[in-house]
Amino acid sequence: MPGMTRPLTLLGIETSCDETAAAVIRLAPEGTVEILSEKVHTQLEEHAPYLGVVPEIAARAHAELADQTIAAAMKDASISYSDLDAIAATSGPGLIGGVLVGMMTGKAIAQAAGKPFLAVNHLEGHALSPRLTHDCPFPYLLLLVSGGHCQFLEVRGLGDYRRLGSTIDDAAGEAFDKTAKLLGLGFPGGPAVERIGAAGDPKAIDFPRPLLNRPGLDMSFAGLKTAVARAAEAEDLTASRMADICASFQAAIVDVLSEKARRALEAFNPVGGNGKRFVVAGGVASNKAIRAGLEKVAEENGAVLIAPPMRHCTDNAAMIALAGAERLAGGLEHPEGDLGAGARPRWPLDEAAAKSDPAYTTGRRGAKA
Template sequence: MRRMTNALTILGIESSCDETAAAVLRLEDGKVTLLSDVIHTQLEEHAPYQGVVPEIAARAHAEIADRTVAAAMREAGIGYDALDGVAATSGPGLIGGVLVGMMTGKAIAQAAGKPFIAVNHLEGHALSPRLGGDCAFPYLLLLVSGGHCQFLEVRGLGQYKRLGSTIDDAVGEAFDKTAKLLGLGFPGGPAVERLAKTGNPKAFDFPRPLMNRPGLDMSFAGLKTAVARAAAEAPLTEERLADLCASFQAAVCDVLAGKARRALEAFDPGEGESLRFVLAGGVASNKAIRTALEAEAKAFGGELFAPPLRHCTDNAAMIALVGAERMAAGGIEGIGDLGAGARPRWPLDEASATLDPAYATGLKGAKA
């Protein structure tokens, strides 16, 4: 049985892509205290392929999941009996990795007699700025990562409305594929950002897809193709590579800023509420994108919130936070979500995803 207390201590586990992570978080009267935060990356395993290989990722998770959890518990300085629940990413993501983390979490929950909380990875990103405790509901959210790119209205825990989404590649995916075709290595996003700092953002006139179309849907596949064509026109000197990266990044910033402007103009936080604009997901660590979106928020009298750089990319602290907030809200009783299954796709706004899908069925387009 869960202890009746204002404080909740949750073990979180994340394994949806190429990070194996575990964290122990305490939530007390709305205040977050992170007792431990362990993240193992798989950069060396995937670098030869310039991208994440699902089977390699799943095997790597299986090899170190138990050790990662053990390290997080040691760092927190508590035993499993001190936990109030165990939360693990149960989707969306690479199904092999999701299964490893979820089954690890279920086993610990069963052995310790604690509730299990199946967490939507996207909800973890959506709540990640709240790890600092200074980002209250409601807010406008732009979730940008390797597999996801969407605007969402966040009214409260579990209250998510999709406003717009990419209809093909996500922003992070476009960065990684651009890096791969330019031979910049893996991970691609940081490599493109690093080279862009020394390049001319106006050297190439790349397209800004869907900028003149109403609504908040986005597209980045054509931009990536434009970079590929420009790269093939002449030898890739260091200067040309920097210019390509800078021009590509500038186009992404323009698209996101333009769509954000439209979203901020339409978003109503409610009477007496401040205008909060949240940027979350791995791409939120890109400083040029942060700067562009911060300017848009300020133009509307609002404020941009983003998690610390460590918690922009995949991590278990955000998963533990979702678990803690759901338990605090009374949504988890008994054994919790022990019967939940792994989901390779799991939209935050399932109603919108069903009625108005952002992409056709099949192995293409955005993951959410």
């Protein structure tokens, strides 16, 4: 990487939702990444009775698991804290209690070890996640699709993101989870809908495709969730009916994301002659039907679809460590680090667009995008 003369080794910490994660990565000057260790503790059992993530329970679990998860990652990497160049932790957006646990733990380690602390945007971690395992130079088109966010962005460079379109209400992942809750499929909802929908007919129910025919790249999924509720009430929920609802719901999501991706790719003209790269990242990127739909759109528009491995689509600490390492290498961080940084429940990647033309606002917490 420009200006980088030696490898950088970072510890990454991720606690923004319901997974306590720690990882150690080494970034080489040429940009290749070696993942020295990865540890993830999920909280599925704690949240399953509530069919969703309970913030207070998540925060307590992070507080109990953070130290041992980090210690296990450091042990697997076979290094000491003195061997690190910095410690990076998710500092937003996310559930504020969990974010605070990761930040304070990271700051404590940084101060004790005499290393810089880097406050990382969780969304930037997702945006850079394909660079953990793929040759993915800037610029590229990004579809960030997760439980809390669904947006198209042009990734021009490190720290340089332009919002092209966003959901104006629910994210796609949120719609999956709420559909699962409506149908009583348990938690986590997204994988359950995909699994049950595999046995259904995607054309059985003509669900709406919100904003499909409206110009631009903005999306909406709240109405689709309501349509699922009505379909579930219309007939007895036999196993066959349940499978058809899940398959038809998923097909509607695929159609919307595919059409918006097609428009985004048609308008995306990267400078440099390296071809079009289309990255899909975030937890929903692990859905096989969505990946297949986006793969087809990319091929039809002369683009290469790049998706991280499944373990790096969902929340993970390797992407947080990489974001910190790239910022450190690129001189985007203060030499003393971010010890004074605070936790942010909302932290848009394109802050200028979120301020001038917010796509999704949430009261005093500010715009999501």
